[in-house]
Amino acid sequence: MNPLASYKCAGRLLMALAAVSSIVLITGCGSGSGIATPNSNGYSDSSLSSGTYVLSISGTDFTATTESFFAITGAISVDGNGNITGGTVDINDANLGGVFTAQAVSKSTYNITQDGRGTATLDTPKGNFGLDFVLTSTGHGLITRFDGNGTGSGTLDLQGTTSQSSLVSLAFSLSGADASQDPFGTVGAFTLNSSGTITPAGTEDFNDNTSSVTSGPTGSALTGSLVLSSGTAGTAQFNSSFGSLLFDVWVIDSTHLKLIETDASGIALSGDAFTQQTTFTAGQLVFTVAGADISGDPVAAGGFVTAAANGTLTTGSEDYNNAGTANLLVGFAGSCSTFTAGRCQLVLPGFTNGTVSNLAFAAYPSSGGVLLLEDDNNGILQGTAFAQTATAFTVPGGYGLNLSGLNTDGEGDVGEVDDIAQFNATSAAAPAINMTGILDENSVLGGLFPRVPLSGTYTPDSPATGRGSISVPSLNTFIGGLTLEYYVVDASTAVFIEVDADQVSVGTFEAQSSSSSAGRAQSRMSLAHPVARAHGAFRRK
Numbered sequence: 340m341n342p343l344a345s346y347k348c349a350g351r352l353l354m355a356l357a358a359v360s361s362i363v364l365i366t367g368c369g370s371g372s373g374i375a376t377p378n379s380n381g382y383s384d385s386s387l388s389s390g391t392y393v394l395s396i397s398g399t400d401f402t403a404t405t406e407s408f409f410a411i412t413g414a415i416s417v418d419g420n421g422n423i424t425g426g427t428v429d430i431n432d433a434n435l436g437g438v439f440t441a442q443a444v445s446k447s448t449y450n451i452t453q454d455g456r457g458t459a460t461l462d463t464p465k466g467n468f469g470l471d472f473v474l475t476s477t478g479h480g481l482i483t484r485f486d487g488n489g490t491g492s493g494t495l496d497l498q499g500t501t502s503q504s505s506l507v508s509l510a511f512s513l514s515g516a517d518a519s520q521d522p523f524g525t526v527g528a529f530t531l532n533s534s535g536t537i538t539p540a541g542t543e544d545f546n547d548n549t550s551s552v553t554s555g556p557t558g559s560a561l562t563g564s565l566v567l568s569s570g571t572a573g574t575a576q577f578n579s580s581f582g583s584l585l586f587d588v589w590v591i592d593s594t595h596l597k598l599i600e601t602d603a604s605g606i607a608l609s610g611d612a613f614t615q616q617t618t619f620t621a622g623q624l625v626f627t628v629a630g631a632d633i634s635g636d637p638v639a640a641g642g643f644v645t646a647a648a649n650g651t652l653t654t655g656s657e658d659y660n661n662a663g664t665a666n667l668l669v670g671f672a673g674s675c676s677t678f679t680a681g682r683c684q685l686v687l688p689g690f691t692n693g694t695v696s697n698l699a700f701a702a703y704p705s706s707g708g709v710l711l712l713e714d715d716n717n718g719i720l721q722g723t724a725f726a727q728t729a730t731a732f733t734v735p736g737g738y739g740l741n742l743s744g745l746n747t748d749g750e751g752d753v754g755e756v757d758d759i760a761q762f763n764a765t766s767a768a769a770p771a772i773n774m775t776g777i778l779d780e781n782s783v784l785g786g787l788f789p790r791v792p793l794s795g796t797y798t799p800d801s802p803a804t805g806r807g808s809i810s811v812p813s814l815n816t817f818i819g820g821l822t823l824e825y826y827v828v829d830a831s832t833a834v835f836i837e838v839d840a841d842q843v844s845v846g847t848f849e850a851q852s853s854s855s856s857a858g859r860a861q862s863r864m865s866l867a868h869p870v871a872r873a874h875g876a877f878r879r880k
Contacts, residue, residue: 522631
């Protein structure tokens with residue numbers, strides 16, 4: 340386990356959200372100073388439409404001496420007037436004692452500031468969880484856990500309904516930890532019959548703490564079921580060479596489901612299932628993956644590549660950060676074996692995690708992107724490649740941002756970090772400051788940093804490829820700044836990796852809109868944050 344006893348702030352105060360009309364500021368080493376004024380973008384409590392939202396969040400739960408992966412997935416109801424009126428969630432958290440399904444959410448309140456950032460408390464029988472979020476539409480938001488007992492990231496989506504007959508072929512990506520709290524990831528695909536039985540057998544791949552021996556280069560046969568009990572929820576059972584795993588299923592719409600593991604195996608997984616596709620989208624793809632190398636050092640990588648429908652990849656360019664050492668614009672190519680059950684084995688000459696090159700991934704195309712999991716026993720990287728439809732994000736405009744990763748105190752300790760931010764981007768050219776807003780950070784090592792002023796510069800590459808950089812040189816957070824490389828997915832969405840020396844992370848920023856349909860589009864992306872578990876020193880090379 341990561342040595343959590345040596346916090347830099349021994350008297351770290353806990354976050355108190357007795358009423359979520361405001362954030363209670365923290366004094367001591369974990370607090371921000373120079374509280375910023377939110378951008379005047381017209382948001383209010385009513386921007387969270389009256390209805391039911393699917394909440395999904397995962398990360399690190401901790402005490403003074405232990406930590407564990409946790410996941411929370413479920414549905415909450417709001418009235419559009421600042422009140423959470425109820426709901427039901429599942430919790431998988433070894434620190435709390437295991438798996439707790441169907442936990443009733445008590446009535447509480449939420450508060451949304453004029454820039455779209457909000458706070459709330461998720462009040463459950465297993466404890467209260469502070470939430471910090473930013474809306475990108477009335478139907479979608481990015482969210483972090485924001486209290487003194489844990490941190491994590493996820494999404495908030497207005498819930499729709501679907502029918503069993505609408506769920507035919509699905510691909511999924513789940514990440515979390517095994518029973519030893521080592522990183523664990525799985526991806527797969529299957530077809531359902533009218534009763535929800537997987538038939539014929541699908542395919543699933545696993546990576547357990549850098550080992551993928553249970554699936555190999557062709558994947559593992561997958562049987563089981565995914566059965567809806569209503570138009571909004573159900574259960575799943577996945578049987579493979581790794582055993583039998585059970586999940587609760589929460590519906591966003593007919594193309595997008597959220598899953599959380601509910602069995603007693605000690606494994607804790609959560610993630611997404613999307614409509615399956617059987618080929619790559621031809622054209623330029625942008626991607627991010629994250630996890631660890633064979634030594635356990637944290638890695639984040641991103642970039643772009645040209646794809647053919649059969650999975651042949653050319654003119655790829657990769658940026659990566661391995662334990663604080665970054666390298667930019669590394670060339671690579673790739674090829675896919677024959678597609679079987681929606682899966683191909685993707686071999687990438689030149690692609691590296693910073694210690695080993697020529698990595699290989701199991702790849703599953705879906706409506707949420709090409710779901711990727713490293714399966715070469717040289718590390719554990721998981722993420723998504725997206726078909727690119729624009730080479731610049733729209734300016735001027737407001738954006739919501741979420742970041743999740745690991746940072747270090749420079750003294751051998753490592754902890755998870757999660758950020759929520761809102762910024763307004765202008766059309767001013769670098770080096771002028773062209774993005775301003777507010778960032779909220781929750782860092783295991785540093786504590787809570789609420790309402791930190793954000794002032795920085797985005798600089799697109801020239802000629803335009805969709806790649807660019809963001810520099811926020813002075814930020815009153817744990818490491819004191821942000822340096823990002825971003826990759827535009829479409830005119831309203833970008834994904835990024837962080838290339839700082841003391842922090843390794845991945846994330847996204849998404850345009851803010853008053854339209855719920857904009858949120859629907861953003862929700863149909865796989866945004867897993869499969870960061871390495873913090874077991875030891877974050878070694879700077």
